[in-house]
Amino acid sequence: MSDEPIETVREVGVVFVRRAVDNPWVDHLWSPHGVLFPAPPVEPGTILLENEREKLVYAGPACVELFASDTANYRDNLIDGTPQLWVAARSGEDGAPTGPRTTADPTEGGAWFESGADVIGAVPMPADIAGWIAEFVDRFHVERVFLKRQRDRSERGERGHGRRPEGKT
Numbered sequence: 236m237s238d239e240p241i242e243t244v245r246e247v248g249v250v251f252v253r254r255a256v257d258n259p260w261v262d263h264l265w266s267p268h269g270v271l272f273p274a275p276p277v278e279p280g281t282i283l284l285e286n287e288r289e290k291l292v293y294a295g296p297a298c299v300e301l302f303a304s305d306t307a308n309y310r311d312n313l314i315d316g317t318p319q320l321w322v323a324a325r326s327g328e329d330g331a332p333t334g335p336r337t338t339a340d341p342t343e344g345g346a347w348f349e350s351g352a353d354v355i356g357a358v359p360m361p362a363d364i365a366g367w368i369a370e371f372v373d374r375f376h377v378e379r380v381f382l383k384r385q386r387d388r389s390e391r392g393e394r395g396h397g398r399r400p401e402g403k404t
């Protein structure tokens with residue numbers, strides 16, 4: 236294990252896709268398409284690719300931040316097949332996603348689905364980010380043993396129903 240400091244924050248660029256849909260109430264839907272590492276020096280809102288059915292739009296940079304207390308979640312993400320980053324954003328005035336945010340923690344990403352974010356989803360994690368997270372987990376993960384607490388009899392309501400325990404006066 237190295238004593239060399241490890242970065243806890245990396246910046247990625249977030250790309251969303253606008254797809255045309257055949258629906259009487261909406262003509263398109265936004266969804267996360269992917270992340271770019273390193274984040275490119277491109278203005279948010281830049282169209283990266285466009286055709287008649289979809290448009291890829293760079294939403295801007297976002298930080299992936301790592302915390303030593305979440306290493307078990309990062310580890311599970313890395314070993315669960317294809318590692319993912321969760322991406323969320325609000326809809327801007329024109330409906331395009333703005334203010335993207337990212338996380339490598341599946342628990343936090345799942346909570347974002349309930350947070351009211353307008354556009355949210357999981358995208359494949361770039362290999363460089365996965366390697367960085369794996370190094371972070373190797374360095375800081377501490378396996379925590381779950382210990383079931385034994386409740387005191389008095390907490391369960393087993394107080395003898397007004398009687399003194401035997402042998403007590």
